[in-house]
Amino acid sequence: MQASPADLVEQVLAAAAARAPLCIRAGGSKDFYGGPVQGAVLDPRGWQGIQAYEPSELYVTARAGTALAEVEALLASRQQLLAFEPPHFGPGATIGGCVASGLSGPRRFASGYASGSLRDHVLGAQLLDGRGRLLRFGGTVIKNVAGYDVSRLLAGSLGILGVLLEVTLKVLPAPESESTLRFECGEAQGLDHLCQWRAQPLPISASLWRGGHLWVRLSGAAAGLQRACARLGGERIPQEEGRVLWDDLREHRLPEFHTTTTLWRIGVPDSAPPLALAGVQVIEGGGLRWLATALPASAIHARAQELGGHALRFRGGDRAATPFATLAAPLLAIHRRLKDEFDPARIFNPGRMHPEL
Amino acid sequence: MEREAIIRGLAAVLPPGALLASAEETRPWECDGLTLLRQRPLAVALPATAVELTALLRFCAAHRVPVVPRGAGTGLAGSALPLADGLLLSMARFNRILAVDVRSRTAVVQPGVRNLAISEAAAPHGLYYAPDPSSQIACTIGGNVAENSGGVHCLKYGLTLHNVLRVRALTIDGEELEFGSLAPDAPGLDLLAVVLGSEGMLAVMTEVTVRLVPAPETARCILASFGDVECAGNAVAALIAAGIIPAGLEMLDQAAVRLVEPFAHAGYDTAAAALLLCESDGTVDEVEAQIQRMERVLLDSGATRIAVSRDEAERQRFWAGRKNAFPAAGRAAPAYYCTDGTIPRQHIGRMLKAIQGMEQRYGLACPNVFHAGDGNLHPLVLFDDGDPDSVARAEAFGAEILEECLRLGGTITGEHGVGMEKINQMCSQFGRAELDAFTGVKRAFDPSGLLNPGKVIPTLHRCAEYGRVRVSGGRLPHPELPRF
Numbered sequence A: 001m002q003a004s005p006a007d008l009v010e011q012v013l014a015a016a017a018a019r020a021p022l023c024i025r026a027g028g029s030k031d032f033y034g035g036p037v038q039g040a041v042l043d044p045r046g047w048q049g050i051q052a053y054e055p056s057e058l059y060v061t062a063r064a065g066t067a068l069a070e071v072e073a074l075l076a077s078r079q080q081l082l083a084f085e086p087p088h089f090g091p092g093a094t095i096g097g098c099v100a101s102g103l104s105g106p107r108r109f110a111s112g113y114a115s116g117s118l119r120d121h122v123l124g125a126q127l128l129d130g131r132g133r134l135l136r137f138g139g140t141v142i143k144n145v146a147g148y149d150v151s152r153l154l155a156g157s158l159g160i161l162g163v164l165l166e167v168t169l170k171v172l173p174a175p176e177s178e179s180t181l182r183f184e185c186g187e188a189q190g191l192d193h194l195c196q197w198r199a200q201p202l203p204i205s206a207s208l209w210r211g212g213h214l215w216v217r218l219s220g221a222a223a224g225l226q227r228a229c230a231r232l233g234g235e236r237i238p239q240e241e242g243r244v245l246w247d248d249l250r251e252h253r254l255p256e257f258h259t260t261t262t263l264w265r266i267g268v269p270d271s272a273p274p275l276a277l278a279g280v281q282v283i284e285g286g287g288l289r290w291l292a293t294a295l296p297a298s299a300i301h302a303r304a305q306e307l308g309g310h311a312l313r314f315r316g317g318d319r320a321a322t323p324f325a326t327l328a329a330p331l332l333a334i335h336r337r338l339k340d341e342f343d344p345a346r347i348f349n350p351g352r353m354h355p356e357l
Numbered sequence B: 001m002e003r004e005a006i007i008r009g010l011a012a013v014l015p016p017g018a019l020l021a022s023a024e025e026t027r028p029w030e031c032d033g034l035t036l037l038r039q040r041p042l043a044v045a046l047p048a049t050a051v052e053l054t055a056l057l058r059f060c061a062a063h064r065v066p067v068v069p070r071g072a073g074t075g076l077a078g079s080a081l082p083l084a085d086g087l088l089l090s091m092a093r094f095n096r097i098l099a100v101d102v103r104s105r106t107a108v109v110q111p112g113v114r115n116l117a118i119s120e121a122a123a124p125h126g127l128y129y130a131p132d133p134s135s136q137i138a139c140t141i142g143g144n145v146a147e148n149s150g151g152v153h154c155l156k157y158g159l160t161l162h163n164v165l166r167v168r169a170l171t172i173d174g175e176e177l178e179f180g181s182l183a184p185d186a187p188g189l190d191l192l193a194v195v196l197g198s199e200g201m202l203a204v205m206t207e208v209t210v211r212l213v214p215a216p217e218t219a220r221c222i223l224a225s226f227g228d229v230e231c232a233g234n235a236v237a238a239l240i241a242a243g244i245i246p247a248g249l250e251m252l253d254q255a256a257v258r259l260v261e262p263f264a265h266a267g268y269d270t271a272a273a274a275l276l277l278c279e280s281d282g283t284v285d286e287v288e289a290q291i292q293r294m295e296r297v298l299l300d301s302g303a304t305r306i307a308v309s310r311d312e313a314e315r316q317r318f319w320a321g322r323k324n325a326f327p328a329a330g331r332a333a334p335a336y337y338c339t340d341g342t343i344p345r346q347h348i349g350r351m352l353k354a355i356q357g358m359e360q361r362y363g364l365a366c367p368n369v370f371h372a373g374d375g376n377l378h379p380l381v382l383f384d385d386g387d388p389d390s391v392a393r394a395e396a397f398g399a400e401i402l403e404e405c406l407r408l409g410g411t412i413t414g415e416h417g418v419g420m421e422k423i424n425q426m427c428s429q430f431g432r433a434e435l436d437a438f439t440g441v442k443r444a445f446d447p448s449g450l451l452n453p454g455k456v457i458p459t460l461h462r463c464a465e466y467g468r469v470r471v472s473g474g475r476l477p478h479p480e481l482p483r484f
Helices: A005-018 A068-077 A095-101 A150-154 A187-198 A222-232 A239-250 A297-306 A329-342 B003-012 B023-029 B050-062 B115-125 B141-147 B191-195 B229-241 B254-264 B284-300 B312-323 B325-332 B345-362 B388-407 B423-429 B432-445 B460-471
Strands: A022-024 A040-042 A050-054 A059-063 A122-129 A134-138 A162-170 A177-184 A204-210 A213-220 A235-237 A262-267 A280-284 A288-293 A310-315 B043-045 B067-070 B087-090 B097-101 B106-109 B164-170 B176-180 B204-211 B218-226 B248-253 B274-282 B305-308 B335-338 B368-371 B376-383
Touching: A005 A022, A005 A040, A005 A122, A005 A162, A050 A068, A059 A068, A059 A095, A068 A095, A095 A162, A122 A150, A134 A150, A134 A162, A134 B432, A150 A162, A150 B191, A150 B432, A177 A222, A177 A239, A187 A204, A187 A213, A187 A280, A204 A239, A213 A222, A213 A239, A222 B284, A235 A239, A262 A297, A297 A310, A329 B176, A329 B191, A329 B432, B003 B043, B003 B050, B023 B043, B023 B087, B050 B087, B050 B164, B050 B204, B067 B141, B067 B204, B097 B115, B106 B115, B115 B141, B141 B204, B164 B191, B176 B191, B191 B432, B218 B229, B218 B284, B218 B312, B229 B248, B229 B274, B229 B284, B229 B345, B248 B254, B248 B312, B254 B312, B254 B325, B254 B368, B274 B284, B274 B312, B284 B305, B312 B325, B325 B335, B325 B376, B335 B388, B345 B368, B345 B376, B345 B388, B376 B388, B388 B423, B423 B460, B432 B460
Parallel strands: A022 A040, B043 B087, B067 B087
Antiparallel strands: A050 A059, A059 A162, A122 A134, A122 A162, A177 A213, A177 A235, A204 A213, A204 A280, A262 A288, A262 A310, A280 A288, B097 B106, B106 B204, B164 B176, B164 B204, B218 B274, B218 B305, B248 B274, B248 B368, B335 B376, B368 B376
8 A cells, every 4th residue: 555755744743742763664674783673663665666767867766665676676677787786685675774774785896887885876865854844855867966965864874864755876787797706715815815906907896705715706898807807817606606696695695694693794994904803704895894703792893993994783692782883972963963953853763873863 | 253353363373374364365265266256255274284273163163253164266166255254264285195005095185185186196006086077187185075076987987975985074163073984884874975065064174085996907089979969968878778887978069169179179070069078998808899889879879970089199189179178168258157067868958959048048158068978067158257247147047057957857066066156046956944954964063053154055035035036037136136
């Protein structure tokens, strides 16, 4: 059944008046992500449908409740894709949840035009904020600097500023062809290879290191790929095996992700040396170090910080403790004031991003 | 606090010579690249260290002195237009490249470093900084961050936003802030995304870390002629629809071609109704394959003549015309007004026809250069700045172009920013609720309201006034009112 924004506005205004928390939740595929989930459910799935898709304009506009799979299938029918390869983490993933969680997949580390995380591909958004305002930011064109870039602020905001109603995302042509190479090497050597290769004009679109092997995906025109493969060496793995591997990395289906301990997502500059922490590790794109470990949170955060990065408890562990790295006081002050501007009654997803927000 | 006391107080926290306050000293700072608007500031400060900058800001916060940050002053929207009672804060002396790191492919620079200087410093390592606004010889990275600047290679390499990893900044109280990270996905809200393009209204930048990318092995450029602007516009859409992302895709209409050719001797086809410059970069094989595909699409789209650059010198010559469009406009008329809007690519032909109609109505010529791949247009309205009527017509012409961009589903600024130039059209692009939300964002970063106040976000009164101006159909009923 198609709900209308008016129904959602009513629900938000009622919650704001009662100062009763709302949990913005569609398919629940990312329930595990972030701080505790609390409050009455606001389900935007009644507001769904692809509103505009113009392959030659390189954008797609969809209501928040639209299934991510539906958007991707439509793009694939025209040989296009969401270049940040968002993970679904379950069949119920919606485009709204995708943008609100801000999670990107292996292709975010691509060189060339496909590079960038989810926020880099957000062009516009419509937000229902805590004052019941329907706000439109951004648009459909790539170059647009009118006003503050609030639509990108909403990417990864975990719903703390309001309910996403509609998003416009940049889309790109799917690569003409792809190849995956495998190399046998240790962690430090694998990271060194990646740093050297990324400083060269090579069409690398993803990389993965785990268990003594480095995999590199190359994307582009067939002619260019042949030469790049020859230059890099390694073992070329069969097409289908490669496709499954990158999909398994994106959707966390690799065995390392199925841990009985805690899964940490440790972001560091891709030039950083090995973590040297006990546990089982998967390295995505050099800079994302996924670590399954029983080490205490303090040890993980300290090491991440030492390397110029930050850690986040991704799955498992103590849900009561904040999963994110701490925010510096002046930054937290800005967060608080932004929260007060958009959600003065503090009803949206309290504690999901930060205990104080 | 009275004027003289403020000037004394500001001078006291700076070394001798770093504060300019006399009329002769401040006059050169009265405008940025938007020369239509001029205002002498209370004073100009040129701090050189973080200590001086912090002290300045704290003084301004304590005495409620508004601060307008400025880079090289090349901005075209008046974002760095001084305030009569405000301090113009020049970041020119923050001009050091602090680090170029090959392993992480990053450069850490102070905000006053010139855009091109970053690429020059990275060149020995085979790397460069991709965003290349046409003012890149002079404009600074601080200004680029403030405006979220673009350039001719945005379609493939992104805007400033996509190439900046971290910004360090100060609040008006001198408190240190760090937005973004060299590591993926900094915790919390993506405040860096808002700081980029915030036109100096949210924080004062002190350091910028940019991403460097490997210089492509080679680049080649196609010069394609079209007998009709609509046809050229359709060719742009056809290239994208064919799954091609060119490194650069620029368009010049006939008036622009005839303006630049005698000046730049680029070998342009002056008989063509429109020219497309279509560039491919990458490895030799990639470029070879892509150029062939591009040629095919362009010919299928009705190109009447095609030339492919055979060597680097020829490629540079093809670009020379496009890059000299502004100086050529400067030579062709006493003054020109370059505006900036974006439209969906499919409407390029319609837009050019609409502009031709406006040329008749306003009695002014307007050659067009486009970042066609992005649908980002830069019409050059030629006018006489010695004639107040011509100035008024040029301003109204520019405003109508921006309104037309909105009608076609685009935006009033693609890469120059809003500043003071396009503040009226913000009333057309956004409703009051969005404008209030922008004010809220500003308040969240700058509760004092002292950082570059009055820019970008129009007041309710201004929008009401503009609404009345607009309904009168391009004629300005109250020429005495400041509108830009």
